[in-house]
Amino acid sequence: MVQRRTGFAVSWQTLSPILGIFRVQPAAGGRFPDYEAGQYIALRREDCALTRRVTGADGRTRYVPDVDASGRQRRGPVSHAYSISSAPYETAQEGFLEFYVVRETDEDGRPGRLTESLFRIEPGKDDEIVYFDRIAGDFTLAKRAAGFPHVLMVASGSGLAPFVSMIKQLHFEAGRGPGDPARYTLLHGNRTAEELAYHRDLETIAAAGRLDFTYLATVSRPASSGHDPSLGRGRVSNVLRLLLGLPLKEEEDLEAAAEKGEGVETACGPRCRRAAAATHCGSASLPPGRW
Structure with missing residues (x-):
């Protein structure tokens, strides 16, 4: 009990x-x-x-x-x-x-x-x-990923918790004997660099090379100055879309709005920029009169 x-x-x-x-x-x-x-x-x-x-x-x-x-x-x-x-x-x-x-x-x-x-x-x-x-809980590598040669982990915010536990344990076990032969890739996103929990720990594990581990971190609200060049810019879901060759969520939403005739494009700025925006809208097949 x-x-x-x-x-x-x-x-x-x-x-x-x-x-x-x-x-x-x-x-x-x-x-x-x-x-x-x-x-x-x-x-x-x-x-x-x-x-x-x-x-x-x-x-x-x-x-x-x-x-x-x-x-x-x-x-x-x-x-x-x-x-x-x-x-x-x-x-x-x-x-x-x-x-x-x-x-x-x-x-x-x-x-x-x-x-x-x-x-x-x-x-x-x-x-x-x-x-x-x-x-x-059965959200474990033994239950979810046994036998697979490549394990992709996608984490945002506190959803990182189970994955960081897994990676730290794999790193520890690889230091005591033959490591796990699988390849692990972790996409980790949050709003700001300060909110990327365990970022340095995961970078250290990746650099140690004990296991086949790739760590990609990204922030959706990068600093206006002093941005760490090792970090991506954008939502982790869009990083995943990019890796899979899929359109970004924003592009998908724009295309859906254009198909339904629900979007209207407005622009403000120098004439050359407005002309460029009009060209892009035309390329995206937005109906005339909607931009």
Whole structure:
């Protein structure tokens, strides 16, 4: 039977107001279950801002603050499963689990119930985290990629967590004996360079050459100055489209709008630039009078 156990956040790294990395250690005498890279564990905090489900007149379901008679939002326990970003060997050697999380918000801008509490963690103060002593999930290389010669991983934001666990574990195992013969490619995207979690770690692993690993990182909001030339510019989904020889999402949307006659092109600038824009629109078969 799965039991609740007590752990403590021993470190917290803020990458941005909405992204963080933290480590959890079990209470004295405890240890985490063994696991495979790519799996998850359920965490819980006891002081989360609670919500309740309501159905609007339009039939849509949404969540609103659960308030008491005085209008104060109730607080209580909330549990959620998170992918583990530490590698199994790190947990075996040092005893911690690491997590890479995003501060979720709903459509009204309210923070997620558990992540709101997680982002208030202060190691050494407000740091208690309950965990359930079962690690599960079949998003593992053994279940998803066994026998394939090339494994392509595409990660955006905190979706990197299971992949970084896998790559770190593969790198570790390759240093202890014959490495995995498969070729691994990781496309990693986020908004800014600061939000590219584990970027330097992954670059180091790729440079070490223990396994056939290619790491491509890209940012959708590159810095106006001082941009790292090793980083791509654009969404990771468009990098994938480029590698597969597919049109970019923006190009696809423009073509779809042109076919439906829904688009209108406007231009402002020097005459030569306006003329060039008109030429491009004509090449794209936008109907006359729509540009």
